[in-house]
Amino acid sequence: MRSRAANRRGVFAGRPGDALFAASHVATGEVPLLPPLCIGTGPGTVLFGEYGSPRGRPMRVFASRDGGARFEMVHAFAPGEVLHVHNVVWDAGLSHYWVLTGDFDAQPGIGRLSDDLTRFEWFVRGEQRFRAVDVFDCGDRLVYATDTQLEANALVSLDKRTGRCERLHPFEGSCIYACRFGGLYAITTTVEPSQVNASRDATLWISRDLERWECVLRAPKDRWHADYFQFGSLVLPRGASDREVVMVSGQAVRDFDGAVWIGRPA
8 A cells, every 4th residue: 555645846655654755757748747736546546636827738637556656647628727626536436536626717616537537527617616625425415615715615515416506504714625534524714815705714613414513723824924925724634534533733823833733522
């Protein structure tokens, strides 16, 4: 089993316990790689989409079948079709991948990539309510929190069959991180001030049923400018854990910056 990671320099893979990960080989051709925001997994496959704000170039989805050592392109969005790819998520019930994209006009959307990685089609797109970074798979629906500075953010339920969309719970900022800890669902908000998202606090919200939510941690943005020192965020791990132990770290926030907060439900 291999572990995978990414930063602004590229994508890396290694075995659990390795002190250093090796750089993955990504077949990019003549177009330089834009490293991902998230790395997803499916049956025998590791996938990611490019993240960045380029102009005049395709944004691509890459896949590896050897645990992350080597990646090849499996889909390319035309220049301008999406600003970037947020995530690629496997749906075990429907046996395909969900591809989450952003950010403006027709660019935000959720599409379906076939299990053999050869066919892509849009499911919903073109509205900020379809702008998501991570999702909870609830069988017949996807539940996610929106990541937008243009509208008030909220938890959204998306029917997998019809595409019907329902707002479930408001959030006070952009939602970039979501994670499952045993029977707990966790979502955090990021301080990305706009006319509709004025909060100066990054927050951590917990729920057991995706209906009733409680804010259990609030961290004010630090004094440093977000353009140079990051948005204020409470960062959750990607994926899911079978333990009800919540772990979150701070970025550009007072008191919690550079620290890990670990808690159990009361």
